[in-house]
Amino acid sequence: MSATITEQYTWFAACSTADVPSNGGVCIKYKDQQIALFHFTRRNEWYATQNMCPHRMQMALSRGLIGTAGGEPKVACPFHKKTFSLVDGRCMSGDDCGAIETYPVRVENGKVFIGVPDRETELF
Amino acid sequence: MNIIVVGNGMVGFKFCEKLLQKNLAPSVKITVFGEEIRPAYDRVHLSSFFEGKTAEDLSMAPRSWYEDNGITLHLSDPIQAIDRVEKTVTSHRGITLPYNYLVLATGSAAFVPPIPGMDKQGVFIYRTVEDLELMQHWAPRARKGAVIGGGLLGLEAAKALLDLGLSTTHVIEFAPRLMPRQIDEAGSQMLQSKLEALGLQVHLSKNTAAITGGDAISGLSFADGSAIDADMLVVSAGIKPRDELAKQCGLEVGPRGGIVVNNNMQTSDPSIFAIGECALHGSMIYGLVAPGYEMAEVVATQLVGGAKEFTGFDMSTKLKLVGTDVASFGDPFIGPKEARTIIFEDTVKGIYKRINVSNDGKLLLGGILVGDASAYNMLLQTAKNGLALPPNPEDLILGNRSGAAQEGAGVSALPDDALICSCESISKAQICNAVSEGGCENLDAIKKCTKAGTGCGGCIPMVKDLMLHTMKQGGKYVRNVLCEHFQYSRQELFDLIKLKNLVTYNETLDHLGAGDGCEVCKPAVASILASLWNDLILDKGNDTAQDSNDRFLANIQKGGTYSVVPRIPGGEITPEKLITIGQVAQKYALYTKITGGQRIDLFGAHLGDLPAIWEELIAAGFESGHAYGKSLRTVKSCVGSTWCRFGLHDSVSFAIQIEERYRGLRAPHKLKSAVSGCIRECAEAQSKDFGIIATDKGWNLYVCGNGGSKPQHAKLLATDLSSETCIKYIDRFLMFYIKTADPLTRTATWLNKLDGGIDYLRNVVVNDSLGMAEQFEAEMQGLVDNYTCEWKAVVESPQLRKRFTHFINAPEEKDPTVQFETMRGQRKAADWNS
Known part of the structure; x- marks a missing residue:
């Protein structure tokens, strides 16, 4: 069967916009997952990634500093300052510690929604 | 064509490398036979093995390098026979191979x-x-070691024994002085006194008669009837060329060993070459790596049809022996008829410098440096290239005494063909080209591109000077800027933020920077703002510009929990407060440990528990210890005159006064301090950013020391100060540091980079040479007056407390992935998961 898998997202309400500090991140609990949510106020942008830093498997990215490198938004893990692109999740520190998951974010009426892919459709 | 290399030492390896660089015909096959079990390694830096380097670190190239380049490498398989008629070699394991050219790089053995x-x-x-x-x-x-041989290798071996931790190390030299081949009598004496100060026992004019003992050594006896105890002996009395293979196949060897070669490095058989320490050229064995590499180049060039001769080599050397610089260049010994000699001697610092200048005062002919060889590269180049001498040639070794620094000024005078790296034969022009054409703008890039500085490393300071000089000339001298978002140094930014009265990171970025910031400039600017205004660091949106530890006012540890360090000024604490710490630790199941700075660290606190933990600590009279900040940590103290029978003053009270004065002070890096009550120095004040030691007249103030990866002793800034003056000087010193240091630069590194060093700093702090003393003191007083405990502010603010949660959408839940293990009755973090 030839199948082009179009990723489907389940959107869930994560928190209100006021819960997230300007130019910083918070950690969101979704089922048994941890998701880091960032409000890049300076750019008027929202990003969500996995909370775990793949370098030492620490649940810490939401506590990291965000910023840009050559205009590309990134987050630095507080543990060893490995940086990851907030756009595509790749490691930007030059060493290969693997990429992180990124998730789409929507803001409606002061509520922040995060989209998580429906794994079922991928698995068929 | 078959080329066989006998020997896989540094020179044998370098020969292969040089040959590969020469566009070999594909039909050329290179085979290498080595006696040792591992491929060629850096024998020059062998003693670094005892400083923690591994055999791999010392390796010239891994085994795969030979494979990748089509070289067949046989290790642990020395050549046993050469058949010059059939032109074959046979190895120990029985491999017989034909050769067109044979290169002997058999090196040398220790002379026993x-x-x-x-x-x-x-x-x-x-x-x-x-x-x-x-x-x-x-x-x-x-316990007691001895080395036979007081030359270059002998002293290297003595260093190895010191590194191995032997309590006594004797050096026994047959000649009446150390390093007789490199330095003169006076230089030797200076070296000897330096080595003796380091704990070596030097015995000169000693002829060892016998090694005494049973199965194992117990001592040495000498021809003059004297004897010493020793349970370990290293023989390092010289080298003898490995010429046995050459002898066996009938090649000409010298009367005292060494394979005779001509200027082409050809032996008496034209298809056999000899290079390195086994070769005898013009009745000379060259026991250094640089001439060996040059010989390798001569042979490699000829084997691809080029022409090149070896016509002797400059034996100038610069070494670090047991931590002491020793260098000689040109003709170090030239006598009074042919030259004028200028000598500088400082027996206090252990420095001896001699230069030999031509009688007309125009040329530098040679010289010797002991104790301080920083001028070596420039002197060597001046001698080699016949550069004009200054009107007072003594300036060459005394330095410019007008007070103005002249760093790197000399390199522009060098001709383009000046040989900078003699190990790899790299000229000034090649290095400058790598910078201007090749775009190499740091040392590693230059090393990669040119190989300069990859041999003995002695030329590295000059390579750096040349790099900076070339970059400046090309107009692309890179300024010392913070990161891509701020084109200013920290010092410039500090002044601008103050001038424009900026109070938040975002304002600063809007006014002085570009883009959206990063993990480098955010904490740096946040630290400047804190140093300038001492506002609560979590206010005004600055919280997300703080490094993670500052943002949560605690130190993140393995597993994602935090550690908590309440301030215990001077290390003095009441039993009641100790009980509180114990109760809090029990309640929140925290691991407790005494820190190096006389405080108590409580580990394993969940983010969400931090405000409650601090609420209890603050209620018992504690305040933040700022262990998470680039700020004053602790002022350690000994009990001083309160209890100690030697104590001169009350070091505890002074330590508490100082700790309470500077608590919470944000700086470019962490600050540590200590106060000792007498010269026994139990508080270890000389390893601190600022340390104070009691004298019978007052306090001595030391500055810019640190422990850590590069320990450095603090330097004496001022003596016999009253408590008031001591605090004034510390105010001035700290403000000067805070204003001018680069981000994350400890005071020791800052001082090392400061033009004029401790003398300049003393002028600023003690003599007020900048006229800033009053301002520094006033600014510090402002910060002191503005201090509040950050944790108290958080505990009292429901808004701020809300930020200390792991899940923003489930604030009462803790991070379920945090795991602990039990060890010795306490909880510790589980190991990294990967």
Whole structure:
């Protein structure tokens, strides 16, 4: 069967916009997952990634500093300052510690929604 | 065509490398036979093995390098016979191969004088990694070591014994002075007194008669009837060329060893070459790596059809022996008829410098440096290239005494063909080209591109000077800027933020920067703002510009929990407060440990528990210890005159006064301090950013020391100060540091980079040479007056407390992935998961 898998997202309400500090991140609990949510106020942008830093498997990215490198938004893990692109999740520190998951974010009426892919459709 | 290399030492390896660079015909096949079990390694830096380098670190290239380049490498398989008629070689394991050209790079062996008892256990030679491993194995049972040989290799071996931790190390030299081949009598004496100060016992004009003991060595006896005890001996009395293979196949060898070669490095058989320490050229064995590399180049060039001759080599050297610089260049010994000699001697610092200048005062002919060889590269180049001397040639070794720094000023005068790296034969022009054409703008890039500085490393300071000089000339001198978002140095930014009265990170970025910031500039600017205004660091949106530890006012630890350090000024604490710490630790199941700075660290606190923990600590009279900040940590103290029978003043009270004055002070890096009540220095004040030691007249103030990876002793800034003056000086010192240091630069590194060093700093702090003293003191007083405990502010603010949660959408839940293990009755973090 030839199948082009179009990723489907389940959107869930994560928190209100006021819960997230300007130019910083918070950690969101979704089922048994941890998701880091960032409000890049300076750019008027929202990003969500996995909370775990793949370098030492620490649940810490939401506590990291965000910023840009050559205009590309990134987050630095507080543990060893490995940086990851907030756009595509790749490691930007030059060493290969693997990429992180990124998730789409929507803001409606002061509520922040995060989209998580429906794994079922991928698995068929 | 078959080229066979006999020997896989540094020179044998370099020959292969040079040959590969020469566009070989594909039909050329290179085969290397080596005697040792590992591929060629850096024998020059062998003693670094005992400083923690591994055999791999010392390796010139891994085994795969040979494979990748089509070289067949046979290790642990020395050549045993050469058949010059059939043109074949046969190895120990029985491999027979034909050759068109044979290159002997067999090197040398340690010269072992025929002394009875040489076969006893505990007697070693110093030549290979295996020798070192044997020494390492024996050393734990030995206490008294001895080295036969006071030359270059002997002193290297003595350093190795010191590194191995022997309590006594004797150096025995047959000649009446150390390093007789490199330096003169006066230089030797200076070197000797330096080495003796480091704990070596030097015996000169000693002829070792026998090694005494049973199966194992117990001592040495000498021809003059004297004797010493020793349970470990290293023989490092010189080298003898490995010429046995050459002898066996009838090649001409010298009367005292060495394979005779002509200027083409050809032996008496034109298809056989000899290079490195086994070759005897013009009745000379060259026991250094640079001429060996040059010989390798001569042979490699000829084998691809080029023409090149070896016509002798400059034997100038610069070494660090047991931590002491020793260098000689040009003709170090030239006599009074042919030259005028200028000598500078400082017996306090242990520095001896001699330069030999031509009688007309125009040329530098040679010289010797002991104790301080920083001028070596420039002197060597001046001598080699016949550069014009200054009107007062003594300036060459005394430096410019007008007070103005002249760093790197000399390199522009060098001609383009000046040889900078003699190990790899790299000229000034090649280095400058790598910078201007090749775009190499740091040392690693230059090393990669040109190989300069990859041999002995002695030329690295000059390579750096040339790089900076070329970059400046090209107009692309890179300024010392913070990161891509701020084109200013920290010092410039500090002044601008103050001038424009900026109070938040975002304002600063809008006014002075570009883009959206990063993990480098955010904490740096946040630290400047804190140093300037001392506002609560979590206010005004600055919280997300703080490094993670500052943002949560605690130190993140393995597993994602935090550690908590309440301030215990001077290390003095009441039993009641100790009980509180114990109760809090019990309640929140925290691991407790005494820190190096006389405080108590409580580990394993969940983010969400931090405000409650602090609420209890603050209620008991504690305040933040700022262990998470780039700020004043602790002022350690000894009990001083309160209890100690030696104490001169009350060091505890002074430590508390100082800790309370500077608590919470944000700086470019962490600050540590200590106060000792007498010269016994139990508080270790001389390893601190600022340390105070009681004298019978007052306090001595030391500054810019640190422990850590590069320990550095603090330097004496001022003596016999009253408590008031001492605090004034610390105010001035700290403000000057805070205003001018680069981000994350400790005071020791800051001072090392400060033009004029401690003398300049003393002028600023003590003599007020900048006229800033009053302002520094006023600014510090402002910060002191503005201090509040950050944790108190958080505990009292429901808004701020809300930020200390793991899940923003489930604030009462803790991070379920945090795991602990039990150890010795306490909880510790589980190990990294990967």
